[in-house]
Amino acid sequence: MRIAKPGNLFSKNAIIGDPDQLFPIAEQTPMISSEKIVVLLAFTLFGASWLPAQTAVSDKRIEAVVSHFESHSDIIDSLACVFDQDAIPVLAVVGPEWVRYSMVRDLMETAALEFAYVRFGAEAADFSIGPFQMKPSFIEDLEIAVGQAADLPAHIPFTMAYSTSDPVLQRRVRIQRMKDLRWQYFYAFAFFSLSQNRFADLLSADTNQQIAFFAAAYNFGFTRPAPSIEKWQSVEVFPYGSAFLGKQESYSGVALRFYEALKGRFGKIW
Numbered sequence: 001m002r003i004a005k006p007g008n009l010f011s012k013n014a015i016i017g018d019p020d021q022l023f024p025i026a027e028q029t030p031m032i033s034s035e036k037i038v039v040l041l042a043f044t045l046f047g048a049s050w051l052p053a054q055t056a057v058s059d060k061r062i063e064a065v066v067s068h069f070e071s072h073s074d075i076i077d078s079l080a081c082v083f084d085q086d087a088i089p090v091l092a093v094v095g096p097e098w099v100r101y102s103m104v105r106d107l108m109e110t111a112a113l114e115f116a117y118v119r120f121g122a123e124a125a126d127f128s129i130g131p132f133q134m135k136p137s138f139i140e141d142l143e144i145a146v147g148q149a150a151d152l153p154a155h156i157p158f159t160m161a162y163s164t165s166d167p168v169l170q171r172r173v174r175i176q177r178m179k180d181l182r183w184q185y186f187y188a189f190a191f192f193s194l195s196q197n198r199f200a201d202l203l204s205a206d207t208n209q210q211i212a213f214f215a216a217a218y219n220f221g222f223t224r225p226a227p228s229i230e231k232w233q234s235v236e237v238f239p240y241g242s243a244f245l246g247k248q249e250s251y252s253g254v255a256l257r258f259y260e261a262l263k264g265r266f267g268k269i270w
Contacts, residue, residue, distance in 0.1 A: 057096070057099055057238070057239060057249055057254050057257070059257075059261075061099050062095070062099065062254075062257055062258055062261050063261065065095050065098040065099060065258070066095075066258070066261050066262060066265055068098065068131070069091055069095075069262070070265070072181070072185070075181075075182050075185050076091070076185060079185055079186060079189045080189075082155065082189075083153075083156075083189045083190075083192075083193055084153075085189060085192060085193065088259065088262045088263060089192065089207060089210065089211050089214075089259065090188055090189055090192045091188075091258065091262055092211050092215070092255050092256070092258040092259035092262055093188070093191075093192060093211060093214045093215045093218050093255055094132045094188045094191075094218065095254075095255065095258035095262075096215070096219075096238065096239070096251055096254040096255055096258060097131065097132045097133040097219075098131040098132065099239055099254070100133065100238075100239040101130075101131045101132075101133060113125040113127045114175055117136050117171060117175065118168060118171045118172050118175060119168065121167070121171065122135070122136045122137040122140060129175075129178045129179060130178060130179065130181065130184045131181070131184065132184050132187070132188055134178055134184065134187060136171070136174060136175070136178070139174055139177075139178060139187060140174075141222070141223055142160075142187060142190060142191060142194065142222075143157075143160050145194055145198065145222070145223075146160060146190060146194055147160075149194060149197050149198065151197050152193060152194065152197055153193075156190055156193065156194075159186070160190065191214075191218060191222070192214060194222070195213075195214045195217055195218075195222060196210075198222065199213065199214075199217070199226065202226055207259075208256060208259070211252075211255055211256060211259050212233050212252040212253075212255065212256060213229065213230065213233065213252075215233075215251055215252045215254075215255035215256075216229050216230070216232040216233040216250075216251060216252045217229045218251075219232070219238070219251040219252075220232040220251075232250075232251075232252075233250060233252040234250055234252070235250055236248045236249055236250045236253075237250075237251075238250060238251045238254055239254075
């Protein structure tokens with residue numbers, strides 16, 4: 001049984017819906033100039049078709065992400081205690097997105113589309129944020145599903161709640177949370193716990209099977225029908241998407257490679 005470290009991430013005095021008190025933001029996303037936005041918009045318009053072909057996601061890239069996880073061990077260990085979860089499968093599910101993550105592109109998307117989302121919602125602007133490439137619509141679906149799940153610990157929906165019913169203010173707080181790395185980890189653990197609850201009748205006790213299925217649900221969409229998620233486990237369109245003509249891997253396959261790498265380096269810690 002895990003014993004949570006006192007005073008790490010949660011406080012009885014924290015104001016729900018205030019990310020500055022629940023998870024004080026250590027760094028703010030920097031502003032970018034209009035010249036950089038033009039360059040970044042060009043990248044977005046032309047996509048990644050000009051990138052050199054990759055035969056596979058290299059072990060070196062996976063190890064680089066695992067090193068990031070190691071540097072965030074205090075956050076991860078605290079959340080593992082709070083959620084009573086083995087952190088390694090959780091990190092394996094979201095790890096592949098960090099391989100694809102580009103800080104430059106993320107800054108462009110945040111700067112250009114954040115206002116549109118806050119003002120008009122995910123229908124107007126739905127864009128990836130952070131190393132785990134979460135979209136506002138994903139977090140909205142996660143919040144709804146967590147609130148409806150009967151068997152999840154009460155602290156999960158409690159922490160994700162808002163102090164206002166104004167949808168514009170909620171979207172503003174949601175974006176602030178998504179830009180905080182600690183909230184990205186929180187959402188990753190919440191997604192994994194929800195998936196265990198949501199798909200409990202479909203899965204065996206085999207950890208590899210769970211990781212492959214949950215990874216497909218994370219990448220493809222956990223609100224999609226289970227048979228579609230199951231098929232997605234073998235679809236090889238990662239990391240560049242279906243329009244890329246070079247050899248790729250399935251997201252679930254990369255997640256399982258992360259699982260092996262994490263077990264090798266952190267099995268004695270988490």
